[in-house]
Amino acid sequence: MYFPRGTANSLNALRRRRGPDACRSEFHKLRASRRAYAAGLVNDPNLSFATCFALLPELRGWQPEGELCPRVRTAVRLCEIIRTDKSADGNAVHPRYDEATRDALRWMFASGEEADGMDADFDRTVDISACVLLKIYHEEEILPGVVRLMFRRNRRGSCLHDLAWAFFQSAGPRALRSVAERLLSPSAKDAELARLLLHLPQAGNSRREKRAQYARYLDWLEENRPYLSPTDEGLCATSSPHACAVNLSAKYLNRKPRAGGPEDAPPLTESEKGCLACFSAAQPEERELLAHFSCKLHEKDPLRWSEWIRRPLEKQIRAARGGEADR
Numbered sequence: 001m002y003f004p005r006g007t008a009n010s011l012n013a014l015r016r017r018r019g020p021d022a023c024r025s026e027f028h029k030l031r032a033s034r035r036a037y038a039a040g041l042v043n044d045p046n047l048s049f050a051t052c053f054a055l056l057p058e059l060r061g062w063q064p065e066g067e068l069c070p071r072v073r074t075a076v077r078l079c080e081i082i083r084t085d086k087s088a089d090g091n092a093v094h095p096r097y098d099e100a101t102r103d104a105l106r107w108m109f110a111s112g113e114e115a116d117g118m119d120a121d122f123d124r125t126v127d128i129s130a131c132v133l134l135k136i137y138h139e140e141e142i143l144p145g146v147v148r149l150m151f152r153r154n155r156r157g158s159c160l161h162d163l164a165w166a167f168f169q170s171a172g173p174r175a176l177r178s179v180a181e182r183l184l185s186p187s188a189k190d191a192e193l194a195r196l197l198l199h200l201p202q203a204g205n206s207r208r209e210k211r212a213q214y215a216r217y218l219d220w221l222e223e224n225r226p227y228l229s230p231t232d233e234g235l236c237a238t239s240s241p242h243a244c245a246v247n248l249s250a251k252y253l254n255r256k257p258r259a260g261g262p263e264d265a266p267p268l269t270e271s272e273k274g275c276l277a278c279f280s281a282a283q284p285e286e287r288e289l290l291a292h293f294s295c296k297l298h299e300k301d302p303l304r305w306s307e308w309i310r311r312p313l314e315k316q317i318r319a320a321r322g323g324e325a326d327r
Contacts, residue, residue: 009044009051010041011051021054023051047072048114049109049112050111050118052076053079056076059076078095078101078129102137108129113149127163127166128162140175143178150193151182151193154189160235164235165235168231169230171243176228179198180217180221182194183200183217197243199242224246226251228246230243231243231245248279248291253279271310279313289317
């Protein structure tokens with residue numbers, strides 16, 4: 001058996017050069033003849049999850065289990081849970097959401113990304129690892145990778161619904177900006193998916209039109225960044241999902257969230273309660289207008305804003321429609 005020299009992990013090199021089946025076949029022989037060496041290759045920190053996945057038939061039921069490192073043991077268990085998931089029957093088995101699971105999922109997603117498309121079951125496993133990392137562990141650091149995979153899948157016409165769901169779970173300003181950059185892509189598929197994910201209308205494909213839409217979106221994102229929260233929508237639920245919702249009430253009152261989250265926010269004052277009651281009486285399109293105007297006026301002239309927000313609703317709307325904040 002030949003393993004290429006000078007590579008970070010010879011099993012990775014074999015899988016990439018000759019494919020998953022050849023890698024699994026050679027590993028089966030190696031396990032029978034040089035078991036300790038085979039275990040060492042699997043436990044190598046440089047092992048890719050794609051290679052681990054290709055070797056699953058050899059790694060399931062490995063005894064003694066202690067010969068495999070915790071990361072590989074946990075990944076094998078997680079793959080088995082995903083493979084035998086019976087959630088449709090209400091009998092899904094869930095892993096323990098501890099640090100060992102978290103570390104394994106990080107490895108599964110981070111090192112699995114490079115082999116996307118290797119196998120449908122492999123892709124599903126990588127997608128689910130992203131979903132769990134974002135939904136359970138709030139690992140927003142993986143969002144750039146999720147975005148890359150979504151656009152790569154879209155270009156080749158592969159399934160991206162689970163990845164989109166993962167994206168919509170944690171679509172904060174950083175992730176939205178990353179998607180917005182695809183509006184400038186020369187690929188029509190990239191720009192189309194970006195508009196879908198950002199809930200933007202169709203635009204022309206000229207460089208000028210793309211840049212104009214991109215600039216408008218960045219202005220919107222900068223204005224609304226403090227008041228955004230994920231909607232938990234996705235492509236499975238609607239053909240035109242919203243990644244984030246703007247908390248118009250908070251924007252109207254200029255109550256930016258604190259570091260500790262909503263639960264750390266001070267209670268509303270009596271004055272704020274009165275202002276919010278006035279705001280709630282407005283029509284939906286008027287509330288959006290008032291929130292935008294309030295944000296701009298507060299930024300430009302806090303004293304005028306303090307006077308404006310205490311006016312009767314009709315006078316607030318009149319001032320907002322007249323664009324007093326721009327004068």
